[in-house]
Amino acid sequence: MGILIVGSLALDSVATPFHSVEEALGGSATYISISASYFSGPVNIVGVVGEDFPQRYIEMLESHNIDVSGLQVVQGGKTFRWSGKYHYDMNTRDTLLTELNVFEQFDPVIPDNLRKSRFVCLGNIDPVLQLKVLDQLEGDPFVVCDTMNYWIEGKQDELKKVLKRVNVLIINDSEARLLAHEPNLIKAAKMIRDMGPQTIIIKKGEHGALLFSEDVIFSAPAYPLEMINDPTGAGDSFAGGFIGYLFKTEDTSTGNIKKAVIYGSTMASFCVEDFSTKGLENLSYLRVQDRYREFLTMTRFDELD
Amino acid sequence: MGILIVGSLALDSVATPFHSVEEALGGSATYISISASYFSGPVNIVGVVGEDFPQRYIEMLESHNIDVSGLQVVQGGKTFRWSGKYHYDMNTRDTLLTELNVFEQFDPVIPDNLRKSRFVCLGNIDPVLQLKVLDQLEGDPFVVCDTMNYWIEGKQDELKKVLKRVNVLIINDSEARLLAHEPNLIKAAKMIRDMGPQTIIIKKGEHGALLFSEDVIFSAPAYPLEMINDPTGAGDSFAGGFIGYLFKTEDTSTGNIKKAVIYGSTMASFCVEDFSTKGLENLSYLRVQDRYREFLTMTRFDELD
Numbered sequence: 001m002g003i004l005i006v007g008s009l010a011l012d013s014v015a016t017p018f019h020s021v022e023e024a025l026g027g028s029a030t031y032i033s034i035s036a037s038y039f040s041g042p043v044n045i046v047g048v049v050g051e052d053f054p055q056r057y058i059e060m061l062e063s064h065n066i067d068v069s070g071l072q073v074v075q076g077g078k079t080f081r082w083s084g085k086y087h088y089d090m091n092t093r094d095t096l097l098t099e100l101n102v103f104e105q106f107d108p109v110i111p112d113n114l115r116k117s118r119f120v121c122l123g124n125i126d127p128v129l130q131l132k133v134l135d136q137l138e139g140d141p142f143v144v145c146d147t148m149n150y151w152i153e154g155k156q157d158e159l160k161k162v163l164k165r166v167n168v169l170i171i172n173d174s175e176a177r178l179l180a181h182e183p184n185l186i187k188a189a190k191m192i193r194d195m196g197p198q199t200i201i202i203k204k205g206e207h208g209a210l211l212f213s214e215d216v217i218f219s220a221p222a223y224p225l226e227m228i229n230d231p232t233g234a235g236d237s238f239a240g241g242f243i244g245y246l247f248k249t250e251d252t253s254t255g256n257i258k259k260a261v262i263y264g265s266t267m268a269s270f271c272v273e274d275f276s277t278k279g280l281e282n283l284s285y286l287r288v289q290d291r292y293r294e295f296l297t298m299t300r301f302d303e304l305d
Numbered sequence: 306m307g308i309l310i311v312g313s314l315a316l317d318s319v320a321t322p323f324h325s326v327e328e329a330l331g332g333s334a335t336y337i338s339i340s341a342s343y344f345s346g347p348v349n350i351v352g353v354v355g356e357d358f359p360q361r362y363i364e365m366l367e368s369h370n371i372d373v374s375g376l377q378v379v380q381g382g383k384t385f386r387w388s389g390k391y392h393y394d395m396n397t398r399d400t401l402l403t404e405l406n407v408f409e410q411f412d413p414v415i416p417d418n419l420r421k422s423r424f425v426c427l428g429n430i431d432p433v434l435q436l437k438v439l440d441q442l443e444g445d446p447f448v449v450c451d452t453m454n455y456w457i458e459g460k461q462d463e464l465k466k467v468l469k470r471v472n473v474l475i476i477n478d479s480e481a482r483l484l485a486h487e488p489n490l491i492k493a494a495k496m497i498r499d500m501g502p503q504t505i506i507i508k509k510g511e512h513g514a515l516l517f518s519e520d521v522i523f524s525a526p527a528y529p530l531e532m533i534n535d536p537t538g539a540g541d542s543f544a545g546g547f548i549g550y551l552f553k554t555e556d557t558s559t560g561n562i563k564k565a566v567i568y569g570s571t572m573a574s575f576c577v578e579d580f581s582t583k584g585l586e587n588l589s590y591l592r593v594q595d596r597y598r599e600f601l602t603m604t605r606f607d608e609l610d
Contacts, residue, residue, distance in 0.1 A: 206490070
């Protein structure tokens with residue numbers, strides 16, 4: 001059985017100071033699944049799209065060994081749309097438009113054959129939906145969860161119920177501070193671990209990511225890129241690489257989770273090199289490994305003499 | 306011959322959301338020298354203070370094997386004063402007051418016996434003064450230089466003359482962007498290296514530091530602290546640990562410079578744990594090495610299988 005990924009599929013219109021695209025492929029489940037697909041298959045998506053979702057996107061996903069049989073296609077419905085504009089420094093963005101469309105009525109149904117999935121990634125969607133997914137799972141899956149400030153502010157009670165039931169929370173630095181009401185990230189991470197997840201990964205964009213687990217703090221840099229074309233999906237690509245590697249190795253020890261963080265950072269770095277999912281579409285596991293090695297070079301220093 | 310450090314000695318009044326101090330010991334040369342003193346002596350300061358500079362501070366410096374014979378004491382003069390207030394997140398601060406006092410007329414004179422110093426650290430002072438120091442040096446010293454946005458904006462021509470003559474520039478991320486007119490740090494670092502220094506270290510506060518050298522990018526995390534009491538002097542403490550370790554080992558190879566970056570980060574982490582120079586005053590090389598080992602633990606991940 002493969003990885004189960006539940007999240008959004010979207011049509012994104014993105015503008016940066018240098019370029020823009022209209023109705024390109026986006027959504028958390030999309031980035032997570034393509035990113036995870038380089039590690040081991042099969043990758044299974046559960047999500048929803050409208051009748052207008054281009055067939056070529058479905059084919060691209062399938063070409064990455066992504067099983068879309070759990071994808072609901074709403075006849076007459078419109079796919080979720082998001083539009084955003086990045087600032088000059090590429091670290092901040094304004095959301096120009098969010099049209100939930102078919103996502104508004106989305107009721108995630110996990111196909112019978114996927115209910116015993118051992119590795120599950122809950123993309124950034126309404127925690128009410130994340131709970132519905134958790135309720136359908138059987139056995140003792142390893143669950144990785146993403147969320148965002150919108151849910152932290154609007155659905156905190158539901159989110160806290162989710163947190164009690166997941167193994168890993170992936171969150172960015174401002175979201176961690178918001179969720180814990182604490183400006184110091186190290187304290188905030190401790191407080192969030194007390195809410196449930198054994199492991200927290202705090203993404204810091206161009207500053208990399210921090211992993212907090214039982215007695216362990218691990219710091220991963222971001223890959224140094226001279227040109228970031230589109231930061232959209234970086235966090236989801238991180239999550240995909242992270243869970244993809246854990247699934248491939250079936251090892252959730254702390255040492256292996258550290259490696260998974262580096263694979264996550266690796267996939268995020270490929271993602272931001274091009275618009276939409278383009279940066280992820282034509283990779284190979286060899287290229288992924290090469291970049292992993294660059295992370296090693298970039299962080300290694302000698303022991304004491 | 307020891308390390309030569311030229312910079313400011315100041316009386317700082319600092320307020321954070323949690324505590325405040327009045328006229329505490331501050332200044333770039335102060336932090337750099339105490340920090341460097343844990344690695345190898347002697348450490349030599351060249352700077353200026355007024356008659357009002359408390360004798361107990363001089364004694365504290367001397368107790369760290371810091372030679373103050375190059376320190377000018379201006380009779381009837383007042384010591385440089387700085388006052389600042391940190392915001393709730395401790396990452397940003399407002400300068401409330403800058404009184405140059407005796408610093409306004411400061412003409413750095415390098416004592417004859419220090420002109421052939423092999424390791425020199427130019428603290429963050431007017432680039433005109435940094436040039437005067439460089440003009441007095443003999444031989445082929447290894448020079449580490451700090452600067453700030455104030456000089457980048459006000460004395461850029463002089464600063465660029467300095468940059469042509471130093472080996473390492475230590476600068477923070479916003480200063481690097483300002484100096485290079487480039488928001489991408491990786492590009493900015495390349496552009497600044499083209500201005501002269503073979504090596505650039507970009508400090509990113511709680512996000513650690515990046516080292517850029519010939520064909521090398523190295524990323525060092527910040528030490529994860531749950532309580533930061535006073536960020537003042539962190540950058541100078543970094544510079545002190547960095548040059549202190551290079552001087553101790555007399556090895557400026559890239560591999561050793563990476564280790565020096567970690568020792569710099571180590572000293573910065575001790576600095577911010579207490580107000581003024583208190584966090585640096587009562588350390589031992591064993592404690593410094595213990596923290597260095599923690600940096601190893603925090604960054605190590607396994608090679609590819």
